[in-house]
Amino acid sequence: MIKQxxxxxxxLSKKEIEKLAEQDISEILQNEKFDLLKVxxxxxxxxxxxxxxxxxxxEPALEKAKEIDEKKFKYENVKVxxxxxxxxxxxxxxxxxxxxxxxxxxxxxxxxxxxxxxQLDSETAEIIDEETxxxxxxxxxxxxxxxxxxxxx
Numbered sequence: 001m002i003k004q005x006x007x008x009x010x011x012l013s014k015k016e017i018e019k020l021a022e023q024d025i026s027e028i029l030q031n032e033k034f035d036l037l038k039v040x041x042x043x044x045x046x047x048x049x050x051x052x053x054x055x056x057x058x059e060p061a062l063e064k065a066k067e068i069d070e071k072k073f074k075y076e077n078v079k080v081x082x083x084x085x086x087x088x089x090x091x092x093x094x095x096x097x098x099x100x101x102x103x104x105x106x107x108x109x110x111x112x113x114x115x116x117x118x119q120l121d122s123e124t125a126e127i128i129d130e131e132t133x134x135x136x137x138x139x140x141x142x143x144x145x146x147x148x149x150x151x152x153x
Contacts, residue, residue: 001024001027001028002024002028002039002043003020003024005046005050008020010076010077011077040149040151041151041153044151044153045153048153062082065080065082066082070082114141116138117138117139117140117141118140118141120138120139120140121140122140123139123140124137124138124139124140125137125138125140126138
């Protein structure tokens with residue numbers, strides 16, 4: 001049912017792999033013998049395992065790909081590109097630094113205001129703006145709640 005590492009047919013496209021996963025999902029959900037919580041926990045373990053493998057093997061695999069001496073090629077029935085990522089450090093520009101600091105300040109003020117709004121009990125409240133003396137009406141946030149599942153390994 002759930003494929004072991006290295007057991008997915010290498011000729012399958014991404015869409016075909018997703019279709020295979022959908023079939024396995026359907027089979028798992030229909031089979032009452034499975035403890036879905038155990039299945040999800042085991043998949044989470046594989047997720048951690050595979051993500052660690054990918055992270056640690058990415059650089060050595062890049063070096064292997066560079067030996068092929070092409071920027072774009074097919075390998076093991078998949079398309080492979082050697083890419084370059086460009087990033088910029090704007091910190092030495094005065095205007096950018098001021099704008100960045102302003103953005104950080106606005107984010108901080110927004111977070112503070114959110115905390116104030118969370119404390120409101122009634123439908124609305126009024127405060128006085130200390131700088132302008134203006135009366136400002138505050139409206140509490142709409143609380144939305146949804147169930148989720150957190151799995152920590």
